Amino acid sequence: AQSVSQHNHHVILSEAASLELGCNYSYGGTVNLFWYVQYPGQHLQLLLKYFSGDPLVKGIKGFEAEFIKSKFSFNLRKPSVQWSDTAEYFCAAESSFQKLVFGTGTRLLVSP
Amino acid sequence: NAGVTQTPKFRVLKTGQSMTLLCAQDMNHEYMYWYRQDPGMGLRLIHYSVGEGTTAKGEVPDGYNVSRLKKQNFLLGLESAAPSQTSVYFCASSHRGVAPGNEQFFGPGTRLTVL
Numbered sequence: 137a138q139s140v141s142q143h144n145h146h147v148i149l150s151e152a153a154s155l156e157l158g159c160n161y162s163y164g165g166t167v168n169l170f171w172y173v174q175y176p177g178q179h180l181q182l183l184l185k186y187f188s189g190d191p192l193v194k195g196i197k198g199f200e201a202e203f204i205k206s207k208f209s210f211n212l213r214k215p216s217v218q219w220s221d222t223a224e225y226f227c228a229a230e231s232s233f234q235k236l237v238f239g240t241g242t243r244l245l246v247s248p
Numbered sequence: 249n250a251g252v253t254q255t256p257k258f259r260v261l262k263t264g265q266s267m268t269l270l271c272a273q274d275m276n277h278e279y280m281y282w283y284r285q286d287p288g289m290g291l292r293l294i295h296y297s298v299g300e301g302t303t304a305k306g307e308v309p310d311g312y313n314v315s316r317l318k319k320q321n322f323l324l325g326l327e328s329a330a331p332s333q334t335s336v337y338f339c340a341s342s343h344r345g346v347a348p349g350n351e352q353f354f355g356p357g358t359r360l361t362v363l
Contacts (some may be wrong), residue, residue, distance in 0.1 A: 145288070170351075179252075180291075180338065180354040226290060234279055234342055235306070236351055238290040 138231045139165050144240035149217050149246050157212040157242050159201075159227030168230035169210040171201055174241075175223045183225075186210065197221070218247045249274050254339050260361045261329045269324040269358050271339030273342070278344035281320035281352065282307075284313060284335040291338065297322055322361035329362045336360070 141160045149155060161167060168187040172180045184195025191203040201212045210227060227239040252273045261267055271280065278299050283291040293306030295314040303314045311333060313325045322341075324334060336359050340352040 140290075142290075179356045180340075182351045183263075185351065228291075234344070235281075235293065235296065236291075236352060237266075237307075238283075238292070240288055240290040 138229070139236055140227055140229050140237050140239040142225075142227055142232055144242045144243050145240070147242060147244045149244070151219055151246055151248055152216045153246075155212070155214040155217045155221070155244070157227075159210045159212065159239060160208050161210065161227075161229045162208065163229060169201075169203060169235065170228040170230070171195065171199070171210075171212050172226045172228060172238075173223045176224065180226065183212070187230075190200070198233070216245050217244075217246050222246045249273065252309070252339055252341055254337075254355040254358050256358060257356065259357050260363065261326075262363050263330060265329050266325070266327050267280075267329065268359075269337055269339075269360075270281045271322045271324070271341075271355060272320055273322075273339075273341040273353070274320065275341060275343070275353065276319070277341035277343045279350075279352075280318070281340040281342075282312070282322065282324045283338045283340065284308065284333075285338060285357070286335050294324065294337075300309065303335050329360075331362045334360060 139162045171183040184191045186203045194200045207218045228236040281296040297316040300319045337353040341357040342350045342352045
């Protein structure tokens, strides 16, 4: 079955530290990839997405992700995190037309 | 625009009781989805709809039914609630694009506890 894996379940960082959250997918063909964020008490919001073109994708709030086809990866990065980045982050892949498969999520806690 | 709204926000049921969760969107989206979110398991698709009057099963459909009588509404029903259905339920909607990769917009969620 097609799946998305996020290996970091909990990450704790200090402000200004760099962030990289791992995401791997198991699809063999063309895949569209997303990162969603869920801030405490809020609904999921789209951070960024990749479906073609430049494999380095820039999203909102200074986040970026790199699609590496040979590694089946789509890792999320931010050079310097802020306390306001505390949230849960979900990687997702579009398995068939407009149906998403989500990873299990990574809880990020940024300490001031 | 309100976006995607869900009612109720919280609900506690006893085993065997029934209830309906309502999702509404005001973005004129064709596609609507119901997910459940459980600790350590991410979001899993329960049912979805590609248009008014159509529904389809997702990854975890057992114990749930859905209806899409109006384009803007997508109802999720539990006929006989079980403790295993304790979860947070999210509704989402998206525009029907000519190519994949359309963003899904999510509602605020409904926290359901089944005792």
